Amino acid sequence: MITLKNITDCDLRTQQLVLGWRNKPRIRMMMTNQDKISIAEHSNWLHELKKKQNHIHYIVFDEAGPFGVAEIKTDDEFGIYIGRDSYLGKGYGKKMMEVFLKAVFETRKQVWSTVKKNNKAAIKIYKDAGFYISQDRDDPELLLIEKEVENEK
Numbered sequence: 001m002i003t004l005k006n007i008t009d010c011d012l013r014t015q016q017l018v019l020g021w022r023n024k025p026r027i028r029m030m031m032t033n034q035d036k037i038s039i040a041e042h043s044n045w046l047h048e049l050k051k052k053q054n055h056i057h058y059i060v061f062d063e064a065g066p067f068g069v070a071e072i073k074t075d076d077e078f079g080i081y082i083g084r085d086s087y088l089g090k091g092y093g094k095k096m097m098e099v100f101l102k103a104v105f106e107t108r109k110q111v112w113s114t115v116k117k118n119n120k121a122a123i124k125i126y127k128d129a130g131f132y133i134s135q136d137r138d139d140p141e142l143l144l145i146e147k148e149v150e151n152e153k
């Protein structure tokens with residue numbers, strides 16, 4: 001079973017695991033901020049996160065432990081990634097998206113994000129989840145993806 005836990009409620013080991021995932025080249029290259037993150041920056045980010053309302057950085061678990069991340073920000077922007085390489089290509093992206101959307105639509109009416117045009121796996125997951133996909137007006141390499149709670153079946 002896939003479950004979500006707020007990173008601020010996780011133990012230090014899990015919080016540090018996330019830093020290692022976030023700095024992997026295959027993950028960084030798909031993010032808006034592609035910089036490598038230092039331990040100090042990570043600690044500071046966690047500290048600030050605790051003060052934020054409606055910005056939740058979930059760690060995604062299955063029975064074996066943590067394997068990914070799903071985040072929702074105050075302005076309804078979201079992001080997901082699989083951190084453990086052994087979980088790639090097995091349908092976990094789709095499953096975690098389902099669990100995550102169910103959780104966020106309990107309190108929000110819409111979610112949105114941007115995705116790089118070459119990120120075929122992510123685009124497939126978003127299409128399957130019923131997202132509306134359009135060209136980002138400001139960046140030819142990006143697509144804008146949106147979904148409203150009314151579209152939920």
Ligand SMILES: CC(C)(COP(=O)(O)OP(=O)(O)OC[C@H]1O[C@@H](n2cnc3c(N)ncnc32)[C@H](O)[C@@H]1OP(=O)(O)O)[C@@H](O)C(=O)NCCC(=O)NCCS
Binds near residue numbers: 027087088092121
């Ligand atoms: C996006 C991500 C979560 C998807 O994880 P995943 O579940 O392992 O993805 P898969 O490899 O199973 O691919 C998902 C689907 O896309 C399809 N797909 C993957 N690569 C593809 C390609 N190059 N062309 C066409 N389809 C592709 C798969 O066949 C699969 O389709 P299916 O559900 O019909 O079987 C994972 O790749 C990841 O963490 N990426 C880095 C971070 C990221 O890009 N996050 C999202 C954008 S912010």
